[in-house]
Amino acid sequence: MIMGIDIRKKLSSKWPAIGWTLMIFLLLTVRTGSFERVPLFGVPHLDKIVHIILFGTLVFLWWAYINGMQKDVSTNRVLLMIFLAATVFGIGMEFYQEHFTSRQFELEDIYADTAGAAISSFLCSYLKNKPLWK
Secondary structure (H helix, E strand, C coil): CECCECHHHHHCCHHHHHHHHHHHHHHCCCCCHHHHHCCHHHCCCHHHHHHHHHHHHHHHHHHHHHHHHCCCCCHHHHHHHHHHHHHHHHHHHHHHHHHHCCCCCCHHHHHHHHHHHHHHHHHHHHHCCCCCCC
């Protein structure tokens, strides 16, 4: 518990996962102009790092929700389904950007989205039997 808030209970709600999914949709559809071409804080490819973090967190939040909802589910099967859904979402967002926004399709973004989802899936699988919060 942190300051009277049970983090485990909050993360096992569907709202953090839904909110994060919507936030990714909004972030990947807003017009950024020339901002994308300028390395922020001198970090090259920072946008790819952001994609890894966004999709890694997406997998973790959906896993926390489903894992908290049903204790008897096969964690590896659930993680595979969440990983696949996150990857398809990332691919779909690139096509959406290409056709419905001023942003362009970038294969490297798909790689970063998939990498973030994969890293998070492996971490969740590794941590599935370890208490994250005491």
